Amino acid sequence: MTPEKLLYSKTHEWVHVETDAAGAKVATVGLSTFALKALTDLVFLDLPEVGTDVTAGSPFGEIESVKAVSDLNSPVDGQIVEVNTAVVDDLEGLADDPYGAGWLVKIKIADESGLAHLMDHAAYQKQCECEG
């Protein structure tokens, strides 16, 4: 994934939308480099099971660092169709390649209008500058 071409949530999840073979929109979701740099020292990642329904703005999992635990929030309404179980056991891989091998879940989008609430890369950069 190219970070510049992704959409972003206010809570630092990135989103890449594709159309699957059946014509449904599927969002691949991960965590931004900014978020991972702020967390540092990851110790635990909890991801949902395939089939779980998720709601935009609500937690679908959690990520724990030495310092604190943070929710992973779903950027869209929909259902989990794929989970990156490999990254759960390789948190260094997540930190090293958050836009590639470090993707977290794929969500079959229930309502595409929700995507309008997400930011493009430029808007997200601005948010990060304010937080940084």
Next chain:
Amino acid sequence: MNTPSALARTPLYDWHCANGGRMIDFAGWSMPVQYGSIMDEHNTTRSAVGITDISHMGRLRFEGPGAAVFLAELLTRRVADMALGQVRYSLVTNEAGGILDDVLVGYYHNSYGQPYYVLVVNASNRLKIVKWIQDHLSEERANKPGEEILFTDVTSLWAMFAIQGPMSVELLQPLVDEDLAMMKYYRGAQAQILHPRAQRQGGIVSRTGYTGEDGFELSVGATVATAVWEALLEQGKSLGVLPTGLGCRDTLRLEAGMPLYGHELSESINPIEAGLTFACHLVGYDFPGRDALLAIKDKPLSRVRIGLESTGRRVAREGAAILLNDQKIGEVTSGTFSPTLQRPIAMGYIGAEHAEVGREVLLDIRGRKESARIVELPFYSRQKKGK
């Protein structure tokens, strides 16, 4: 992170900002929580040596012929019998025996041979303790002929560094004129700082710390703080020294089973249940809370401080309920992922009747239950050289 300008700054503030320190609000001070990875900074302290700016700690100085008795009547620990260069861990309690602060008291001579005491207090409690002292130090008492007491808050005049780890003697020795290898644990001295930019200033060095590792705490004048700090980092390159933030200070003290004020210690917790009976000398001078503690000591305890180790990876943090047979028996006061043990650890208080080492309990971590076991404190003890 943006830091409001109202926060207090240590003499090293500019250095921290220029060197990747991630600044947070800690007890009203802008302090670096980490420079890089907390885990790296932690492991460096355990395996080599790390240096932490702890200039936010309150430093209160007592001089004059009445100082020893005044402190003896303020602190839970004996003071009047302290030898020159001795340091003691003590508590300040209120009349009910609740803990107002945990402190270190050190007894030194200045370069003119005049004795003085330094009380090192928590940053979060400094103003409270200063007021407590002022409330107990009337003008009449401070000026009583032959028993005068001069009390000064010298926090802003002195920087303080924690130099912690197995290589701490090697790192610090070239900078001070005291023989550090000969210095015993909980001893200290006023020393000369041996650095061209230290302007022949004196400092205080003591073999104390808050990491469970061998190490020292060094006080130097605020004006030469950055020069001495940079000298430590420069000379320590071959030893693998790292600047270390408050993030690993917390994980290190937790592994060492050391309580932190505001977590394991508070005004509603007494020293006996906190496991700090050793720091209370109840038969000497009368101090606020002594009678209360004498009464508490002879009754069965309602709760005690314990250590917990989890088998899973989720960390129980402050406020997590401790459950036994679906009943809440206590609460976690601090928890983290232990970099040394590679598993979550926590401290908390539970009903004394349940506090049995080895007992399995459940922790309610954000609505989900995780299993944990009561273990002996500390979680980590260093291997002592030659013992």
